[in-house]
Amino acid sequence: MAGACQRLRSLITLLTFTTLLLGPVRGQLSTSFYSNSCPSVFSTVRSAVSNALQSDPRAGAKLLRMFFHDCFVQGCDASVLLDDTATFRGEKTAAPNANSLRGFNVINSVKASLEIACPRTVSCADIVAIAARDGVVLAGGPTWEVEVGRRDSTTASLSEANNLPGPSWTAAQQIRAFQAKGLNTNDLVALSGAHTFGKASCNLFQSRLSSSDPSMDATFRSTLQSSCGTASAMVDLDQGTPVTFDTQYYTNLQMNRGLLTSDQTLATSSQTSRLVNTFTSQSAFFNQFTKSMLKLGRLGVLTGNQGQIRNICGAVNREV
Numbered sequence: 562m563a564g565a566c567q568r569l570r571s572l573i574t575l576l577t578f579t580t581l582l583l584g585p586v587r588g589q590l591s592t593s594f595y596s597n598s599c600p601s602v603f604s605t606v607r608s609a610v611s612n613a614l615q616s617d618p619r620a621g622a623k624l625l626r627m628f629f630h631d632c633f634v635q636g637c638d639a640s641v642l643l644d645d646t647a648t649f650r651g652e653k654t655a656a657p658n659a660n661s662l663r664g665f666n667v668i669n670s671v672k673a674s675l676e677i678a679c680p681r682t683v684s685c686a687d688i689v690a691i692a693a694r695d696g697v698v699l700a701g702g703p704t705w706e707v708e709v710g711r712r713d714s715t716t717a718s719l720s721e722a723n724n725l726p727g728p729s730w731t732a733a734q735q736i737r738a739f740q741a742k743g744l745n746t747n748d749l750v751a752l753s754g755a756h757t758f759g760k761a762s763c764n765l766f767q768s769r770l771s772s773s774d775p776s777m778d779a780t781f782r783s784t785l786q787s788s789c790g791t792a793s794a795m796v797d798l799d800q801g802t803p804v805t806f807d808t809q810y811y812t813n814l815q816m817n818r819g820l821l822t823s824d825q826t827l828a829t830s831s832q833t834s835r836l837v838n839t840f841t842s843q844s845a846f847f848n849q850f851t852k853s854m855l856k857l858g859r860l861g862v863l864t865g866n867q868g869q870i871r872n873i874c875g876a877v878n879r880e881v
């Protein structure tokens with residue numbers, strides 16, 4: 562018995578030393594992935610997001626949405642950042658992204674700084690994941706330790722990007738899309754809480770303004786009618802606290818002040834309305850949101866020797 566205990570202790574010691582020596586297991590995400598290779602990665606992203614917020618209060622919202630659009634389309638692999646070329650079609654022109662997805666400049670400038678500090682080390686996919694977290698934190702939202710170690714894709718999928726959830730979708734359609742990615746109804750309702758900040762174009766919910774949709778508060782409708790004067794106008798997704806990451810999104814839904822059909826349907830559907838009520842509690846929302854962001858961040862990741870670490874985020878590395 563004593564001998565068996567001794568052998569077990571030696572095995573544990575050996576495993577501990579191996580992990581310390583080799584770092585995190587290859588092929589897995591870990592919060593310490595860059596501890597030795599690029600210790601400045603987290604502070605570099607934080608200051609870039611913080612700087613961007615000085616001139617653009619919407620910067621954090623843009624980056625959070627970018628993370629969602631990256632992860633939902635062939636996994637969190639920075640495919641969303643690839644530019645079109647004569648021979649390559651990326652995701653930027655997909656309907657949900659074109660003239661709508663923003664924040665690329667922040668990611669590109671972080672990448673440029675990191676290529677000086679620690680060349681060919683940090684993936685664009687990880688920069689997007691860290692920037693999304695920082696956008697939430699700097700708007701007053703919850704924090705969490707971002708898992709890193711993703712690698713960048715050499716491909717993109719315009720067709721998958723065109724299938725991202727749309728503003729007119731019902732709760733059932735959204736639930737199905739999330740289920741297809743291994744995300745459940747808790748994840749859907751908590752992650753939709755991201756619409757507590759940022760803006761949306763009026764043309765995406767125009768039909769709600771002319772009809773007498775009973776799921777829209779009448780005063781809210783007339784406010785929107787006057788804000789949406791021109792086709793290109795944009796309004797705050799959360800008219801109560803537009804730049805703060807809080808539970809106001811859920812309170813809005815309870816008051817029929819959800820902006821998009823896809824938002825308001827979460828309060829009317831029997832499959833999701835209970836969760837809308839639950840997430841008006843800050844601790845319940847923040848707790849589920851951080852868990853769901855970690856799940857979102859693990860979707861379809863490339864690790865180990867898969868993919869590549871791009872030199873610039875907008876283009877696949879040329880063969881050498």
Ligand code: HEM
Nearest residue numbers: 622623625626629661726727728752755759760761762823
């Ligand atoms: C589940 C269904 C979802 C639908 C149908 C949806 C749809 C939309 C639409 C139509 C816009 C406005 C875009 C524009 O007018 O340019 C928007 C904005 C936004 N979405 Fe979503 N979204 C969903 C989920 C999510 C998730 C899961 C996140 C993040 C975790 C997210 C984060 C955001 C943010 C932060 C904005 C504001 C961006 C900005 O100000 O530029 N959305 N979304």
